[in-house]
Amino acid sequence: MCMECPQGAQASHTNVMLHLKINCPDDFRIAAKSWAGVHRVFMWTPVINKTSSAQMGWTNVFEDLEDQVAVITGGARGLGLSMARALAKWRAKIALLDVLADVDDSAGTVQREFEVECLGVVADVTDDRSVAAAFAEVGRTLGSPSILINAAGITVWEDSIDVSKESWQRVIDINLTGTFLCCQALARACTAASKGGVIVNVSSMSARVVNLPQHQASYHASKAGVEMLTKALAVEWAPIGIRVNAIAPGYMLSEMTRQFTTANPDLAERWRNMIPAGRMGEPADLEALVVLLCSARSSYLLGQSIVIDGAYTAV
Numbered sequence: 001m002c003m004e005c006p007q008g009a010q011a012s013h014t015n016v017m018l019h020l021k022i023n024c025p026d027d028f029r030i031a032a033k034s035w036a037g038v039h040r041v042f043m044w045t046p047v048i049n050k051t052s053s054a055q056m057g058w059t060n061v062f063e064d065l066e067d068q069v070a071v072i073t074g075g076a077r078g079l080g081l082s083m084a085r086a087l088a089k090w091r092a093k094i095a096l097l098d099v100l101a102d103v104d105d106s107a108g109t110v111q112r113e114f115e116v117e118c119l120g121v122v123a124d125v126t127d128d129r130s131v132a133a134a135f136a137e138v139g140r141t142l143g144s145p146s147i148l149i150n151a152a153g154i155t156v157w158e159d160s161i162d163v164s165k166e167s168w169q170r171v172i173d174i175n176l177t178g179t180f181l182c183c184q185a186l187a188r189a190c191t192a193a194s195k196g197g198v199i200v201n202v203s204s205m206s207a208r209v210v211n212l213p214q215h216q217a218s219y220h221a222s223k224a225g226v227e228m229l230t231k232a233l234a235v236e237w238a239p240i241g242i243r244v245n246a247i248a249p250g251y252m253l254s255e256m257t258r259q260f261t262t263a264n265p266d267l268a269e270r271w272r273n274m275i276p277a278g279r280m281g282e283p284a285d286l287e288a289l290v291v292l293l294c295s296a297r298s299s300y301l302l303g304q305s306i307v308i309d310g311a312y313t314a315v
């Protein structure tokens with residue numbers, strides 16, 4: 001039954017959605033949005049039956065994120081910033097790390113929007129001393145971090161026969177070594193604070209399939225490395241309560257892809273034609289997944305990389 005208005009409705013999905021659409025437009029909007037998300041059942045259920053869902057502990061499903069300190073590398077913009085906003089919505093404290101000085105403005109925007117403590121730190125993930133200093137600043141300002149999202153990354157479009165050693169090395173240093181150094185810093189912080197933690201590494205579908213038409217061998221190799229690093233650390237750190245997973249997005253709209261689509265006007269259309277979902281991903285498409293992975297709701301989910309690509313890799 002719908003508990004929200006006097007008419008009531010039978011609690012089959014179709015009936016309740018129709019009922020809400022007619023009688024409770026606001027609830028219908030929320031229910032429909034949730035239904036389309038990853039957490040369909042338990043995020044949708046509270047809307048139609050608050051009493052029983054509260055009894056079953058399904059209200060505020062990700063409230064365990066509140067007041068946790070989350071570090072997001074590459075957080076000045078793009079996917080990192082979007083994932084940071086998702087955690088801020090659930091009232092986590094946010095530390096954005098980035099080489100870009102814009103990181104301060106991004107932190108200020110998140111803080112104003114969600115009224116949570118938020119810090120921007122200029123740091124280079126390839127430099128272990130810079131990473132250690134950044135984590136120390138986070139600890140002093142927000143408290144000991146327990147969540148890390150490794151979103152800092154770059155890519156190049158270069159023919160492998162021409163690529164310089166420096167260019168190859170830079171991609172590996174940022175995408176793979178930088179990810180490792182930040183994982184290590186989070187594990188050290190958690191161990192020092194005698195608590196567990198959660199890491200979400202941002203891999204890519206490019207860890208599994210070869211992108212076309214662009215040539216990105218260093219990117220493919222770096223992201224394949226991130227996937228195996230994720231498994232290795234998940235196994236090594238499970239006994240100390242640090243849960244490590246990855247997400248592997250497909251083509252997403254961000255500066256990273258815009259640098260190619262701006263220079264090659266037909267490229268976006270060519271990519272779109274290869275994506276069964278019919279569109280490139282928006283940064284916000286990652287939000288629900290990353291919140292689930294960071295929450296204790298997924299405490300038995302570790303050592304996995306979850307592809308989120310509009311079914312690109314399914315065909």
Ligand SMILES: NC(=O)c1ccc[n+]([C@@H]2O[C@H](COP(=O)([O-])OP(=O)(O)OC[C@H]3O[C@@H](n4cnc5c(N)ncnc54)[C@H](O)[C@@H]3O)[C@@H](O)[C@H]2O)c1
Nearest residue numbers: 074078079098099124125152153204249251252254255256
């Ligand atoms: N956009 C996509 O289609 C796509 C798809 C799959 C995976 N990814 C991955 O998602 C992550 C985020 O990418 P995005 O699309 O938001 O790109 P983006 O270029 O908008 O953001 C990347 C961020 O990383 C930061 N960064 C780069 N080098 C750094 C360093 N040494 N230290 C600290 N920060 C550094 C950049 O300044 C930037 O803010 C990357 O790891 C990328 O490989 C992106």
